[in-house]
Amino acid sequence: MKLFAVISPVGWITLVCIFLMEAVFLARSESLAGFPFLQPTSDDATVMAKRALIRRTDGAIVLIGDSSCMFGLIPGIIQEATRVPCINLGTLLSFTMAGYESLLEETEETHVPAAVVVVLNPRAFQPDLAGARRFGMLGRYLLAYGRGNRGYAPGFKDFQSLLFRKHQLNSFPEEFGGSFDAFAGELDSTAGYFPEFHRYLAPKNRETGFVSSDFTRNALARLVAHSRSKGIPVYFWWSPLPQDAVDPGYLSAANALGREIGTWDGIKLLQDTLPTWHPGLFATVTHLNARGAEANSRILAGKLLPFVRH
Amino acid sequence: MLFNSLEYLLFLPCVLLLYHSLPFRLQNPLLLAASYFFYGYWDWRFLLLMILSTCCDFALANALARTETPFARKAMLALSISINLGALGFFKYYNFFADSMARLLQSFGFHSNVGTLHIILPVGISFYTFQSMGYIIDVYRRDIKPIRGFFSYALFVSYFPQLMAGPIERFANLFGQLSNPRTMTKELASEGAYLILWGMFKKILIADNLAELANYGFSNLSSLNFFTALAVIYAFAFQIYCDFSGYTDIARGSSLLLGIRLRLNFDFPYFSAGPSEFWQRWHISLSTWLRDYLYVSLGGNRHGSLRTYRNLMVTMILGGLWHGANWTFLLWGFYQGLLLVAFRFFGRKTGFRPPRAVGAILFFQLVCVGWVFFRASSLGECLDFFAALGRFTPSYLPRVHVLVLIVPLLLMEGVQFLRKDMFSVFRIHPAMRVLFYLGIYLITMVAGKWESNSFIYFQF
Numbered sequence: 001m002k003l004f005a006v007i008s009p010v011g012w013i014t015l016v017c018i019f020l021m022e023a024v025f026l027a028r029s030e031s032l033a034g035f036p037f038l039q040p041t042s043d044d045a046t047v048m049a050k051r052a053l054i055r056r057t058d059g060a061i062v063l064i065g066d067s068s069c070m071f072g073l074i075p076g077i078i079q080e081a082t083r084v085p086c087i088n089l090g091t092l093l094s095f096t097m098a099g100y101e102s103l104l105e106e107t108e109e110t111h112v113p114a115a116v117v118v119v120l121n122p123r124a125f126q127p128d129l130a131g132a133r134r135f136g137m138l139g140r141y142l143l144a145y146g147r148g149n150r151g152y153a154p155g156f157k158d159f160q161s162l163l164f165r166k167h168q169l170n171s172f173p174e175e176f177g178g179s180f181d182a183f184a185g186e187l188d189s190t191a192g193y194f195p196e197f198h199r200y201l202a203p204k205n206r207e208t209g210f211v212s213s214d215f216t217r218n219a220l221a222r223l224v225a226h227s228r229s230k231g232i233p234v235y236f237w238w239s240p241l242p243q244d245a246v247d248p249g250y251l252s253a254a255n256a257l258g259r260e261i262g263t264w265d266g267i268k269l270l271q272d273t274l275p276t277w278h279p280g281l282f283a284t285v286t287h288l289n290a291r292g293a294e295a296n297s298r299i300l301a302g303k304l305l306p307f308v309r310h
Numbered sequence: 311m312l313f314n315s316l317e318y319l320l321f322l323p324c325v326l327l328l329y330h331s332l333p334f335r336l337q338n339p340l341l342l343a344a345s346y347f348f349y350g351y352w353d354w355r356f357l358l359l360m361i362l363s364t365c366c367d368f369a370l371a372n373a374l375a376r377t378e379t380p381f382a383r384k385a386m387l388a389l390s391i392s393i394n395l396g397a398l399g400f401f402k403y404y405n406f407f408a409d410s411m412a413r414l415l416q417s418f419g420f421h422s423n424v425g426t427l428h429i430i431l432p433v434g435i436s437f438y439t440f441q442s443m444g445y446i447i448d449v450y451r452r453d454i455k456p457i458r459g460f461f462s463y464a465l466f467v468s469y470f471p472q473l474m475a476g477p478i479e480r481f482a483n484l485f486g487q488l489s490n491p492r493t494m495t496k497e498l499a500s501e502g503a504y505l506i507l508w509g510m511f512k513k514i515l516i517a518d519n520l521a522e523l524a525n526y527g528f529s530n531l532s533s534l535n536f537f538t539a540l541a542v543i544y545a546f547a548f549q550i551y552c553d554f555s556g557y558t559d560i561a562r563g564s565s566l567l568l569g570i571r572l573r574l575n576f577d578f579p580y581f582s583a584g585p586s587e588f589w590q591r592w593h594i595s596l597s598t599w600l601r602d603y604l605y606v607s608l609g610g611n612r613h614g615s616l617r618t619y620r621n622l623m624v625t626m627i628l629g630g631l632w633h634g635a636n637w638t639f640l641l642w643g644f645y646q647g648l649l650l651v652a653f654r655f656f657g658r659k660t661g662f663r664p665p666r667a668v669g670a671i672l673f674f675q676l677v678c679v680g681w682v683f684f685r686a687s688s689l690g691e692c693l694d695f696f697a698a699l700g701r702f703t704p705s706y707l708p709r710v711h712v713l714v715l716i717v718p719l720l721l722m723e724g725v726q727f728l729r730k731d732m733f734s735v736f737r738i739h740p741a742m743r744v745l746f747y748l749g750i751y752l753i754t755m756v757a758g759k760w761e762s763n764s765f766i767y768f769q770f
Contacts, residue, residue, distance in 0.1 A: 003330040003567075006499040010740045014747045021752075038756065160316040164760035 029166065032144040035180055039172040041165065042183075043092055046070070047103075047141055049184040050089050053192050054107045060085035061308055062113040063192070064100050064223075066093045068239035069119035071287040074297040075191035081301035084114055084308050088192030093286075094135035096127045097219035098151045102138070104223055106147065108230050115308050116227050117235045117300070118220065118267075121286050122246075122254040122274065125212035132215065136161045151219050195290045196283035200242070203285055207246045210253035221264065228266035233307065235268050236261055237300055240275040240292070242282045251276065270303040311351045313560040314514050314760065321348065326567055334491040338465055341488075341568070345470035349434070356432040359397065360468060366393050367442045368463045371449045371456040387450045394439045401435055406635030434474040436632060438467050440599055441478050447603055454481050462489065471565040475557050477575040477595035484572070492569030501733055502566030507747060509559030511754050516719055517552035518759035519712045520545040526708060528685060534698035535705035541713060543678045543695070546685050548716050551580065554593070578727040580677070583669030584657070585649040588677065600629050619654070623647040633684070638692065642683035649676060 007015075025037060032048055033040030040048060050070075061084050063073050069090025078086040089103060104116060132138050132152055139158025142149055175197060177183040187194060227234045238258065241251075254274050262269040281292030288296055311317050325344045329337055350357035370390040377383050445466070448454045457463040466485050472478075527534060527542025534542060555576040565572045579592035589597040605625040611618040623644070630643015656662070664672065686692040726734050735746060 002494050003326055003499075006494050006496045008496050008500050010743050010747075011500065011503060013744050014751075017744065017748055018751055021748075156317065161761060163316065167755040168760070169756040 026166075032140060032162070032166075034166045034168070038166075038168065039170045040180055041168070041170050042173055042176050043094060043137055044140070044165065045172070045176070045180050045183055046091050047095065047099075047137070048180070049187045050091055050103065050192060051106070051145075052184060053087050053089060053187065054111060056085070056191070057087050057089075057107050057111045057113045059112070059114050060087045061115045061117060061304065062086075062104070062107060063088045063090055063117050063119050064104050065090045065119035065237075065239075066095075066100075066121055066124040067091070068121035068124075068286050068288070070192065070194055071196040071283070072239050072293050072296050073119060073300060074193045074293050076193075077294060077297035078301040078304065079191075081298065082304055082308050086191060087113075088190075090119060090192065092137065093121070093124055093127070094137045095141070096132045096135065096138050096152075097124060097216040097223070098132060098149050099138040099141060101151075101219045101223040101226070102142065102147055102149045105226055106145070108227065108232065112230065113232055115233045115235060115304070117237050117270075117304070118223065119237045119239055121239045121241070122210055122250070122257075123286065125210075125216045125254075125257065128213035128215045131213075133157065140165065149219075150222060151215055193293065195293070196287040197289075198283040198287070200279050200282045200284065200289070202242075202244050202279060206244070207250050207285075210250045210257075212257050220261070224264060224267045233268070234266055235270050235304065235307070237270050237303075238274040239286075240277040240281070240288065240296060242279040242285060243276045244279055245285050246276070268307075270300070311348050313557060313564075314510065317351070322564055322567075329568060330494065337492075338462065338488060341469065342461055342465045345465065345468040345473060348470040349468060349473055352433055356435075359432055359435075360438060361464070363394065363397060363439070363442065364464050364467050365460075366390065367446055367467075368457070368460055371446050371463075372458070374446070374449050375456045383450060387446065390446045391443060394443050398435060398439050401432055403631075403635045410637075437476045437478055438473060440596070440632075442467055444478065444599055444603060445481050448481055457481075457485060469565075469570075471561040471568070471570075472572055475554070475561075476593075477558060477561070477573050478599050479573065479595070484570070487570045494569045498566050498569060498571075500736065502563045504733065504735065504747075505559045505563030505566065507563075507750055507754075509556040509561075509563060510758075511556075511750050512552035512559065512719070513556030514758035514760060515754045516715045517549045517556055519709075519715055519757070520549040520552070521759075523707065523709055523712055524549050524685065528687075528691065528695075531691060531694040531698055533705055534695075534707075535701040535703050536699050538705040538707040538710075539695060539698040539701075541707055541710055543681055543685075544716070545713060547580075547674075547678050547681050548719065550681065550684070551576075552719065578723055580674055581670050581723075581727050583664070583666055583673055584653045585646065585673075585676075586653065588673070589646075589650070596629065596632070600625050604628060615655075619651045622650045622654075626650060636687070637689055638683050638686050641689070641692070642680055645680050645683055649680075 025034065029035060029037055030040070030048060033044045035048070039045075061075075061078060061082065063069055063075070063078075063086065067090065070088060070092075071090075073088055073090070075086035075088050078084075089100075089107070091099065091103065095103075100118070107113065127135070129152065133155065136158060138149070138152055139154040140162040141147070142152065143154045143158055143162050172179050172183065176194075177186055224234050236258070238254070251274055258269060258271075258274060261267060277292065277295075281288055281295060283289040283292075311321060321344075325340070329340055332340060346357060346361075349360060367390055370386050370393075374383055374386045374390075377386065445454075449456050457466060462485070465488055466479075466481070469479075469484065469488070472484075524542055524546035527538065527545070558575040562572045562575075573595055575593060575595050577591040577594065579588055582588035582591050605621055608621040608624060609617055610621060624647075626647030627640060627643040630639045630641070630646065633639045633642070663669065682692055682695050686695060726732050731737075735743060738746070
């Protein structure tokens with residue numbers, strides 16, 4: 001081949017070195033990120049750290065959902081009240097409902113939780129398929145761990161995103177412990193809860209126009225059906241919202257969806273309506289502060305008690 | 311397809327492997343198919359537009375060559391230019407002129423019914439349109455004979471390495487190589503691979519990191535002070551240079567791997583000591599196009615100083631407008647014209663020339679003033695930026711440390727400039743060269759911004 005004949009020795013040596021470096025890097029790094037050679041992004045780190053908790057889900061109450069779940073429910077409190085181990089597998093909104101579905105499916109493949117509680121901020125119903133592709137988190141997860149999802153087929157962009165992000169130099173945010181090891185260690189010690197330290201700032205405008213996509217609703221339906229097929233009860237829990245963050249129309253639309261979900265087979269609503277709380281219990285518009293998370297956990301534990309007491 | 315995408319990193323090797331395994335007679339058809347795939351990958355509708363433009367220009371150029379009547383020849387040239395500028399004008403300038411007209415009429419108390427349209431600008435249209443127009447003007451001037459084969463002409467227009475953002479090629483250079491068998495040498499392969507690596511380094515590492523700083527600054531103009539405003543405009547100056555020259559390097563490198571040498575488009579422009587030199591070093595293919603087909607047609611410098619100044623101003627203003635439909639580009643072109651006129655006028659009057667290094671540093675500041683007009687999205691933004699230069703209140707700029715990326719660029723290009731050798735890295739010890747390439751690869755991979763950053767000049 002003419003092309004190979006014109007590559008100089010320096011070119012060959014460089015290509016071989018790059019090939020070897022990449023081979024070692026790809027073989028020795030975590031599937032989703034360049035760790036331990038490079039720090040992951042906080043998004044990828046969350047999914048990696050939560051996957052590491054899957055091994056502790058046998059016989060446990062598994063909390064799954066968006067970041068309002070991760071920052072808003074303390075497994076220790078729920079465990080203390082119910083005497084049943086509890087693991088918080090809440091991740092991020094950008095992972096989308098199909099991501100929570102896949103993570104739970106991965107959990108239920110090898111472990112049998114005592115119960116699953118889907119914990120969501122109403123915003124988690126918003127992302128559609130295009131949004132999920134834009135976020136890229138789900139596609140990277142599916143490709144990295146060789147998983148499938150009926151609502152999302154990873155594309156070439158996901159592969160590109162996975163490959164490039166694995167190589168990316170990140171400085172791990174100080175607020176998450178400054179390194180992946182510290183972050184994962186913290187999540188391991190709290191069974192998946194992470195405290196939010198921001199100070200609440202009232203939003204300029206109240207949120208209006210609640211949207212729920214078919215992509216999200218279908219993923220939730222599949223999640224419920226999968227757990228049901230394994231005989232695992234599924235409960236639904238709205239994360240509270242600050243009183244000054246949403247308008248009444250938004251609340252009533254979200255409540256209508258909640259009621260609809262309550263009619264599905266295999267899922268039980270634990271609240272009558274989406275709760276709105278005093279802003280003093282929040283760190284951000286979507287995340288509770290430590291005091292709020294404590295209160296939220298106690299209320300959820302109380303609601304779960306009749307169903308899951310050891 | 312973006313050069314800085316995984317698609318291209320797969321596309322190029324596939325094309326190269328096929329291309330070099332085919333005999334010469336099949337290489338051009340492969341290049342045409344690859345070029346259309348490359349362009350259509352973006353949006354197939356744009357491909358149809360390009361094919362339509364190719365058909366028109368091919369037919370008119372051949373008809374022009376067969377016609378002897380001056381009037382008919384002029385009519386054909388006018389028709390071709392009207393078609394090209396008509397398409398460019400519609401896609402690029404319709405909304406600008408419709409909006410400006412509506413505002414003008416409103417200011418006189420009239421109501422305008424001319425509405426704006428939702429028009430998507432076909433990527434690369436300004437580049438291939440100018441290349442086609444250059445070709446047809448050359449045929450009209452009888453400088454060249456028209457291309458007889460349609461597919462050969464189609465390849466001349468659509469050759470993928472330079473299709474999206476130049477260099478705007480001339481018939482003699484590109485077609486001369488496309489129509490003859492190419493000989494692949496070690497030298498071409500090394501230069502090509504090096505240019506791709508260096509172009510990726512400039513675009514993905516330097517330009518896209520500096521872009522974050524420049525974008526932040528221009529989105530928060532009211533919070534800038536003198537120092538942060540300077541940091542922002544320096545960031546943009548090197549962002550746009552590394553973005554566009556990085557693209558050109560990848561284009562030239564890709565083409566070299568096909569055995570075809572594209573023309574130089576950037577020749578260390580920031581080491582220029584004046585506007586005339588700057589335009590011989592910055593976007594050379596456009597500035598020479600404007601010189602040969604516009605400035606010279608207007609009379610160039612043949613009719614005295616005043617006409618020369620007028621011609622310079624007209625050329626630069628139209629050159630500014632070529633970049634985009636916005637008053638800021640017009641202002642940028644006007645400013646560049648003014649610099650050319652002023653340097654010409656005072657240079658001749660006083661004969662003053664500062665030492666080269668001092669001249670380059672001072673002139674770079676003037677270039678940066680121009681970049682304010684270029685980067686701002688409105689005249690109000692320009693004023694806000696200049697207002698920030700008068701403030702000395704505390705100001706915070708995140709990620710200002712990325713400016714340090716300019717240092718290795720200046721060191722590398724400084725050496726290349728002083729040695730007058732773009733490939734001076736080939737003169738160092740082979741082991742050091744391997745380390746240099748590995749270093750560039752590693753730092754670009756880990757610190758580069760690989761995702762979703764298009765090239766600035768694609769919007770033009």
